[in-house]
Amino acid sequence: MIYCCEDHVELALDVIVDDYFVAPKLEKIEDPGKAESGCEYCGKLAVYMVANG
Numbered sequence: 001m002i003y004c005c006e007d008h009v010e011l012a013l014d015v016i017v018d019d020y021f022v023a024p025k026l027e028k029i030e031d032p033g034k035a036e037s038g039c040e041y042c043g044k045l046a047v048y049m050v051a052n053g
């Protein structure tokens with residue numbers, strides 16, 4: 001599972017496909033203040049959660 005911001009959502013999707021060879025599941029975080037962590041890549045507030053399957 002990858003938390004990512006608006007800017008890095010494409011990257012996160014690519015990473016899931018490359019690592020797990022499955023279609024990633026993209027979920028919008030409705031309340032970003034409650035996200036457990038920031039963007040994996042830049043540390044900004046995470047807006048999306050990308051899961052493998």
Ligand SMILES: [Zn+2]
Nearest residue numbers: 005008039042
């Ligand atoms: Zn980011």
